[in-house]
Amino acid sequence: MAFEGLAERLQGTIQRIKGKGKVSEADVKEMMREVRFALIEADVNLKVVKEFVKKVSERAVGQAVMDSLTPGQQVVKIVKDELTNLMGGEQSKIEFSTKQPTVIMMVGLQGAGKTTTSGKLAGMLRKKHNRKPLLVAADVYRPAAVQQLETIGKQLSLPVFSKGTDLSPVEISRQAIEYAKAEHMDTVIIDTAGRLHVDENLMQELKDIRALKEPDEIFLVVDAMTGQDAVNVAQNFNEAIGITGVVLTKLDGDTRGGAALSIRSVTDKPIKFVGMGEKMDALEAFYPERMASRILGMGDMLSLIEKAQTNVDEAKAKELEEKFRTSSFTFDDFLDQMNQVKQMGPLDEILKMLPGANKIKGIENAKVDEGQMGRVEAIIQSMTTQEKTTPEIISSNRRKRIAKGSGTTIQDVNRLLKQFEDMKKMMKQMSGMANSKKGKKKMSMPGLDSLFK
Numbered sequence: 001m002a003f004e005g006l007a008e009r010l011q012g013t014i015q016r017i018k019g020k021g022k023v024s025e026a027d028v029k030e031m032m033r034e035v036r037f038a039l040i041e042a043d044v045n046l047k048v049v050k051e052f053v054k055k056v057s058e059r060a061v062g063q064a065v066m067d068s069l070t071p072g073q074q075v076v077k078i079v080k081d082e083l084t085n086l087m088g089g090e091q092s093k094i095e096f097s098t099k100q101p102t103v104i105m106m107v108g109l110q111g112a113g114k115t116t117t118s119g120k121l122a123g124m125l126r127k128k129h130n131r132k133p134l135l136v137a138a139d140v141y142r143p144a145a146v147q148q149l150e151t152i153g154k155q156l157s158l159p160v161f162s163k164g165t166d167l168s169p170v171e172i173s174r175q176a177i178e179y180a181k182a183e184h185m186d187t188v189i190i191d192t193a194g195r196l197h198v199d200e201n202l203m204q205e206l207k208d209i210r211a212l213k214e215p216d217e218i219f220l221v222v223d224a225m226t227g228q229d230a231v232n233v234a235q236n237f238n239e240a241i242g243i244t245g246v247v248l249t250k251l252d253g254d255t256r257g258g259a260a261l262s263i264r265s266v267t268d269k270p271i272k273f274v275g276m277g278e279k280m281d282a283l284e285a286f287y288p289e290r291m292a293s294r295i296l297g298m299g300d301m302l303s304l305i306e307k308a309q310t311n312v313d314e315a316k317a318k319e320l321e322e323k324f325r326t327s328s329f330t331f332d333d334f335l336d337q338m339n340q341v342k343q344m345g346p347l348d349e350i351l352k353m354l355p356g357a358n359k360i361k362g363i364e365n366a367k368v369d370e371g372q373m374g375r376v377e378a379i380i381q382s383m384t385t386q387e388k389t390t391p392e393i394i395s396s397n398r399r400k401r402i403a404k405g406s407g408t409t410i411q412d413v414n415r416l417l418k419q420f421e422d423m424k425k426m427m428k429q430m431s432g433m434a435n436s437k438k439g440k441k442k443m444s445m446p447g448l449d450s451l452f453k
Contacts, residue, residue: 043258
């Protein structure tokens, strides 16, 4: 996952200074030396690193910090503030035209993920902004690019304007804008052609498309895995055609995160969205403050809540709450809940959004065992309706039958039954605590570790 190395280094450094009752200039200097190494190792642009270290150092050794009651925590706040500013400060929202349609050009090099990102963006705009998007297949050079966008359109039930590969990208784009007007579609997303490298022909073609109707947004799609190359590409495109924002793809991959921390400073253009997976809904608005919090191990509860609101059925959640309270929670409910959580994304990533998750031993290496989740599902589906509702009746012979039917072992079945019983007890305990004024007793989450390798 992006930022893992950087997060680990920064969190260790921050933790050492956080609890200090007194912070000297030497302490700040030592901390910033570690921060500098961490940023350089994360492939952050050297000029950006120097500027960041300078700003934090100047603020951290100020009199207000030195004289405060919690100077260590003040320094941490300064690091978070400057990290947030480095990535753009506030979320940069998409610009919609008052005169329809809004035109969005997707530009970038080959292999960055323009076509897939175009589909993801269209899906997001329809779902979260109630827009009526039209995808435009204007990449006539890359083999099968038109077919790829058409396939994505079918998958998402979105219209795709396609004229094959005979017309020029400029003419296709012109006709698409006219078509959108006639059909009352309010957003046109043009998937333009890429090249293996920046060249004059590519830039001229993009300028010609831009001249048809001044786009409301020109999004540069760059691969976060390419590190400093992504920053250089962003700089070149911005100088040549004037981008309005960046979409970073593959930020969930094994990348050091340098591009996300450098692009805003180098181009003065915001990161608007980030690709966090291969699924068609794995595109997220970029929030600098939330990302800074995650990097520093402070969690990201707002994003977690938004994920839950998007993926968890509210009516079902209330029903489950009632079942927990009355101890009528069944294995069917358990399976339903597990599937809803899976829709929110990888569980290890969700856990890292919790504040203080960085303090949980081994969390940085935590990987959800998808095979184990599959086994749990198979075991539950091998139970009878009565067994799911009343697991107490599951005798030794029943356990053998369930294990055989699910392709698992009796030990697997026993483990799940024990975890289910522990979870019901815990939920009863939580329900009791919610109604108790004392409610400060520490709770454990039995069985959670079984999902990890």
